[in-house]
Amino acid sequence: MEPYKLGAWEISQKIRNRELTARECIVSFLSRIDSLEPKVKAYVSVLREAVLKKAEKIDKKVKRGERVGMLAGVAVAVKDNICTKGVKTTCASKILENFVPPYDATVVERIEAEDGIVIGKTNMDEFAMGSSTETSYFGPTRNPWDLSRVPGGSSGGSAAAVSAQEAPLALGSDTGGSIRCPASFCGVVGLKPTYGLVSRYGLIAYANSLEQIGPLARGTYDCALLLSVIGGYDERDSTSVNRAPRDYTRSLGKDLRGLKVGVLRELIGLGTDEAVVKAVLECASKLEEMGALCQEISLPVLSYALPAYYLIAMSEASSNLARYDGVRYGYRTEVDLDWNQVFSKSRREGFGAEVKRRIILGTYALSAGYYDRFFLKSLKVATLIKRSFEKAFQQVDVLLAPTMPLLPFRLGEKIDNPLALYMCDVDTVPVNLAGLPAVSFPCGFHQGLPIGAQVIAPPFREDLALQVSFAYEQAAAFKGRTPTL
Amino acid sequence: MKIGLEIHCQLTSLKTKLFCGCSSDYRGKTPNTFVCPVCLGLPGSLPVLNEKAVELAVMVALALNCEVAPQTFFVRKNYFYPDMPKNFQISQYDVGGSIAIASGGWVGFLVGKTRKTVRLRRIHLEEDPGKLFYHGTIDTSPYTLVDYNRAGIALLEIVTEPELEAPAEARAFLQKLRSILEHLGVSDGGLEGAMRCDANISIEGGGRVEVKNISSFKDVERALTFEIVRQRDLLKKGVKIQTETRHWDDVRRTTLSLRVKEEEQDYRYFLEPDLTPVRISQEMVELLRSRMPELPDARKERFLKAYGLPEYDAEVLTSDRAMADFFEECAKLYDKPKAVANWLMGDVLQCLHSLEVDIDQAKLAPQYLAEMLKLMDRGDISIKIAKKVLWEVMKHGKSPSTVVREKDWWRITDLQTLEGYIAQVFKEYPKAVEDALVDEKTIHYLIGKTMEATGGKADPELTNALIRKKLSQMKKGS
Ligand SMILES: [Zn+2]
Numbered sequence: 001m002e003p004y005k006l007g008a009w010e011i012s013q014k015i016r017n018r019e020l021t022a023r024e025c026i027v028s029f030l031s032r033i034d035s036l037e038p039k040v041k042a043y044v045s046v047l048r049e050a051v052l053k054k055a056e057k058i059d060k061k062v063k064r065g066e067r068v069g070m071l072a073g074v075a076v077a078v079k080d081n082i083c084t085k086g087v088k089t090t091c092a093s094k095i096l097e098n099f100v101p102p103y104d105a106t107v108v109e110r111i112e113a114e115d116g117i118v119i120g121k122t123n124m125d126e127f128a129m130g131s132s133t134e135t136s137y138f139g140p141t142r143n144p145w146d147l148s149r150v151p152g153g154s155s156g157g158s159a160a161a162v163s164a165q166e167a168p169l170a171l172g173s174d175t176g177g178s179i180r181c182p183a184s185f186c187g188v189v190g191l192k193p194t195y196g197l198v199s200r201y202g203l204i205a206y207a208n209s210l211e212q213i214g215p216l217a218r219g220t221y222d223c224a225l226l227l228s229v230i231g232g233y234d235e236r237d238s239t240s241v242n243r244a245p246r247d248y249t250r251s252l253g254k255d256l257r258g259l260k261v262g263v264l265r266e267l268i269g270l271g272t273d274e275a276v277v278k279a280v281l282e283c284a285s286k287l288e289e290m291g292a293l294c295q296e297i298s299l300p301v302l303s304y305a306l307p308a309y310y311l312i313a314m315s316e317a318s319s320n321l322a323r324y325d326g327v328r329y330g331y332r333t334e335v336d337l338d339w340n341q342v343f344s345k346s347r348r349e350g351f352g353a354e355v356k357r358r359i360i361l362g363t364y365a366l367s368a369g370y371y372d373r374f375f376l377k378s379l380k381v382a383t384l385i386k387r388s389f390e391k392a393f394q395q396v397d398v399l400l401a402p403t404m405p406l407l408p409f410r411l412g413e414k415i416d417n418p419l420a421l422y423m424c425d426v427d428t429v430p431v432n433l434a435g436l437p438a439v440s441f442p443c444g445f446h447q448g449l450p451i452g453a454q455v456i457a458p459p460f461r462e463d464l465a466l467q468v469s470f471a472y473e474q475a476a477a478f479k480g481r482t483p484t485l
Numbered sequence: 486m487k488i489g490l491e492i493h494c495q496l497t498s499l500k501t502k503l504f505c506g507c508s509s510d511y512r513g514k515t516p517n518t519f520v521c522p523v524c525l526g527l528p529g530s531l532p533v534l535n536e537k538a539v540e541l542a543v544m545v546a547l548a549l550n551c552e553v554a555p556q557t558f559f560v561r562k563n564y565f566y567p568d569m570p571k572n573f574q575i576s577q578y579d580v581g582g583s584i585a586i587a588s589g590g591w592v593g594f595l596v597g598k599t600r601k602t603v604r605l606r607r608i609h610l611e612e613d614p615g616k617l618f619y620h621g622t623i624d625t626s627p628y629t630l631v632d633y634n635r636a637g638i639a640l641l642e643i644v645t646e647p648e649l650e651a652p653a654e655a656r657a658f659l660q661k662l663r664s665i666l667e668h669l670g671v672s673d674g675g676l677e678g679a680m681r682c683d684a685n686i687s688i689e690g691g692g693r694v695e696v697k698n699i700s701s702f703k704d705v706e707r708a709l710t711f712e713i714v715r716q717r718d719l720l721k722k723g724v725k726i727q728t729e730t731r732h733w734d735d736v737r738r739t740t741l742s743l744r745v746k747e748e749e750q751d752y753r754y755f756l757e758p759d760l761t762p763v764r765i766s767q768e769m770v771e772l773l774r775s776r777m778p779e780l781p782d783a784r785k786e787r788f789l790k791a792y793g794l795p796e797y798d799a800e801v802l803t804s805d806r807a808m809a810d811f812f813e814e815c816a817k818l819y820d821k822p823k824a825v826a827n828w829l830m831g832d833v834l835q836c837l838h839s840l841e842v843d844i845d846q847a848k849l850a851p852q853y854l855a856e857m858l859k860l861m862d863r864g865d866i867s868i869k870i871a872k873k874v875l876w877e878v879m880k881h882g883k884s885p886s887t888v889v890r891e892k893d894w895w896r897i898t899d900l901q902t903l904e905g906y907i908a909q910v911f912k913e914y915p916k917a918v919e920d921a922l923v924d925e926k927t928i929h930y931l932i933g934k935t936m937e938a939t940g941g942k943a944d945p946e947l948t949n950a951l952i953r954k955k956l957s958q959m960k961k962g963s
Contacts, residue, residue: 083529096528103522105529200759204528208758237531238760316758319563322572323526327631339567339629366563366753375755376581 003028008074008168008222009249012115015073018062022055022073022117029075029119033166036485041141042151042161044080045088046120051075054117061115069114070229076111077167079158080121081128082213083202084108087118091204092136093126095324095331095350105202106237107171107213107230114229119167122157126352127321128173128206130154131181131424134415135354142411143185144483145449149408152185154178155216159186162216164485169226173203175211176309177403177428180440183216184403184452187442187483189223189469190216194459195435196241198227199234205320207313208239210432218482220441220470224248227462243460251463252470257291259468262396264456265298267427272405279444279451280402283472287400290471297396299388301381302430308381309429310422311365315375318362324350357418382433389434393458398468402427403440403452427454437462441469445478488655488709489647491683494666495613496541496639497673503612503639504532504575512677516632524612524637526570531759534559538639539763541671542586542610543773545641548665548780551590551608556764558583559610559757564750567629568614570636577609580754585609586765593782594661595800596654603658606644613638616678622736641672647685652709655684659702660804664781667806674702675807675843684709688716691726696740698733708733712740784809792822801830807845814851819858828854832872836879848882849875857885869941870894897942900951903935906943907951910934921956928952 003011003025014020033046058073078084081091083101085108090096108118125135133156134140141156143149144164151160155172159182162170172179174192183190191214198213205211215226225248232245263284268277284294326332326346333345351359365374392399405427414420431438436456443453457465473479499509505523522530539557546553560583561573577585590605615633619626643662649655659682663674674680681700686709687693694716699708716726731740744750779787781803788799788809803809812829816822833854837844857874860866866874866889877888889895897903910931911918917934920927928949935948 081529089528091528099528101522101527101529103527103530201531202529205759236533238533239758315755319561319573319753319755322563322565323528323570325565325567325572327567328525328570329527340565343565363753366755368751368753371581371753371755379581 004032004165006168007219008071008217009225011074011168012068012070012072015058015062016068020073022058022062023052025073026051026055026075026117026119029167033120036164036166039142039147039485040144040160040164040166041139042122042157042164042166043077043120044090044092044123044138044157047087047118051117051119058115058117069116070225071111071114071116071169074116074169075119075167076116076226077120077122077158077161077170078108078118079124079155079170079172081124081173081204081206082107082171083204084118084121087121089121089204090137091127092124092138093351093355094137095347097137097331099330101202103202105213106199106234108202110230116169116229120161122155122161122170124157125154126355127204127317128154128175128178128211129317129354129358131177131421132409132411132414133157133182134411135352137352140411143408144485145187146408149410149449150185152182152404152408154182155190156182158216159183159188159190162186162188162218163483165218165482168217169222170216171213171226171230172216173206173211173213174432175207176313176425176432179214179216180403180428180438180452180454181424183440184442185408185450187445187450187452187481188216188218189220189439189441189473190214191223191227191439191462191466192431192437193227193231193462194241194437196239197231197243197437197460197462199237199240201234201236205316207316208320209316210309210313220439220466220473221249221252223439224252224466224470241460246463248463248466251467254467255291256287256468256471259292259398260396261287261292261294261468262297262392262399263294264302264399264401265296266300266302267401271423271426272402273407275407275446276402276405276451279446280400280453283443283453284400286472286475287468290475292468294400295396297392297399299385299392301384301388304381305385305430305433306422306426308378308385309425309433310361311374311378312382312433314358314362315365316362318359318366321351321355321359326350354418385430386434389430389436389456397457398461398464399456401454401456403454404428407446407449407451431456435459437465439465439469441473442476442478443472445481486650486686486688486713487647488649488652489685490645490649490655490658490705492643492659492662493613493681493683494641494643494672494674495676495679496538496641496671497676497679498541498671499535499537499639501535502637503535503538503610504637507637509638511634511638514634516630516634519634520636524570525633532575532757534760534763535639538610539586539765540769540773542608542641543765543770544669544777545643545666545671546587546590546608547770547774547777548669549590549592549605549608549643551587551605553587553765553770554584555767556584556762557586558762559760560754561757562611563753566614567631568617568636570615570633574611574614575757575760576611576642578754579607581756583756592658592661592665594657594804595797596651596657598797601654601657603648604646606646608641608643611640611642612636613640622734623732624741635678647687652706652713655709656702656706659705661781663702664804664806668778668780668784670778675845686712686716688713688720688726690720691716692728694726694728695730696733697730697743698735700735704733704735707738708740711738715740781806781809792816792826794822794826798823798826798830802826805844807843811844811851815854818852818855821858824858825854828858832875836876840879847879849879853878853884860885860889864896864898864944865889866894866896867941867943867945869936870896873941894940894942896944897939898944898947900947903943903947903951906935906938907948907955910938911955918956918959922960928956
């Protein structure tokens, strides 16, 4: 079998057992990338030479009988808003088109410490602002299941790369659903960790208080494997929580008997595509068959989640993105003017329309006279949502909901209607406001397009969410299905 | 008239910056070499609080009689300026439930001989921006250079209520504040730019004018005086004084308008999401309180008791840590503390002013002053010579005995030499001699002339005796 078809854990096992070399694997992925990228466009950059050198190093280690890491020889696609030392990190924006970070993000250091190989940087919505990967300065990524459709976003490149077998693992970031949305649209597993579990050091901020870096893979086991590598305390991130490291693969395979699952009524309500509702409810009954106890749970406050999310995210973004002024790095306008005009002109020319929209709205929401009405109120909504989740978790162990209210849509279908695009995030944002972990996994197909369900767990109970996802995946009729490309 | 001050003081005793591990010893270093991804605000970098800075801030709060918050937060102050790597400053502000590290408090100080107390509004921690360099002045420079070495240095902002009533009061307050901070050992005000100040001033019938960019305490008095004159002139002409922000130009010593009220900036404060709340436990506060060094007011009390100094002297000396240290060193070597105090507050201070140095950078060491005082006591030099010796010591750093030896300033006690000088004076001023023969009170003229002739080296008592002797001999002789 071609190595690119293997999962991450299989690859590292085979390399460790000398059934395969890391070089063979990397070469296999590089040629897969070469043949598919013209169609899929998942990557912004591919690190061709560097990865071969790293692979050879790992092969030497194996040959010498030295210990190799958990991700030995495994190619990892990294979203282009995660800093990689000496490798362009663009946020898919013109303003950072040539930005080369002098340092690695903590997650990248951890992957490399386990002998994983960053194979390339993946496409995304500009500064992670979008749900379709269409706002990228480098052009959109395509959905591997239907090239005329979007892969979801903003981590669309990461999900597409994994789905199209251009990498067995990928890193994304999830501010309001940016890992789960493309995981759902591309038919892969994606996990948004508890806020504070994974270090944000090196993640180029969109909305700091909401976002986390998380893994994407074709299966739950690999997803758990990558989470085990990147998770855990980092003193360079003050919001990182000091807890003992965990191996998330160990809880997989436990059966679901007696597990209480709440099906979130609000998120399967009005406005959700019927095919999605059907798939998620069928998923619930499948879980019941496996011994889980399902019940409906209603959290009415979730109806305020979307506006609260956008206000907080845009407000923080307006401040985070202020640093791109053309003085120290990044795009600078050609014209020689005073600093004030250089700032304005560089930003006007360097940012895309959606980014500008969010900066302007966020600036407005933080301004004197509006702060209390918009920003502060949104924080209060977030607190209410957090509390209502806490209450729900007194009744059930995990919650089940659709990841997206709709199926992957066509490129260009919604891009001119920002509100319609914002509405797509309605099911994913509550989790970010509450800081909870959630896994999106494929729960069915409709007319050849994947549908995702998400399992939401209490803080730091990623193990529970992964356990459900893994159990369902083992029993699913479509297990092992991949897009034909 | 009401004056309020915002003092920005660097916590210079910290080895590293407020949110990263970069060295804070940036002065005189190659621009943009004391930086890292965090203090340069590179994409993806995150701040981590230097906990030592919180301890120092709490100590300052305790020293200034403030109330320390049990929990404090950082916020972002958003505005665009090229000296700010992130185009926002991590600071503290009372917004959305967030509070600064300390509030309230007061400082007592002496203005001339009057005691005054100014209340404080709050104290907070923030990061210093980088430094801008202009070619010439701000309004004519064709370009601006930025050095981010200073960016991220821990800064303490101390805000007073608008209760100061004259530029001299502002200066006296700042002097006392600096002394407190130096006694705490948190900030060395002698370092360039370590203590900077914004002043707001409103005079009867006018709007509130804020003056920014005052980089030394001496300039505070200058800038305020300038503003008062400017505003009073406008009022006389019937022009209303508008609320505005002005820039102190320390080269031309004037203020320039930056923006008027309509353009007042909205900083869009909000909680810094990359930092977590900082808890300040009562135990920590008590521990720091127990470690507090002696502060100026306590030191003053000790000076009253231990050295028997008058209150005014004790206050003046302790309002400058280096001066107080100097005094104590010197008083160890010379057992008349009042004389030491007199010299320090008089001639020494005068010399320092005209040489434009602080006592801790001066060439005068405590043992030199003590030695000089001993020379005077022994009668080796007169007070007049002593003043000259002081100048020489301050200028060249030589010991008083060396100066006296090299200059041959020893007091003339040799009878023959002195009689020679007196004979000369008698010859030159016959009229004065005649007067003195008639009226003994006029003898002082002759003594003065003799002192003058010897360059002040003559022993006054001996001179007096010899002149009287000579006069009586003349009387007898006639
Ligand atoms: Zn630094």
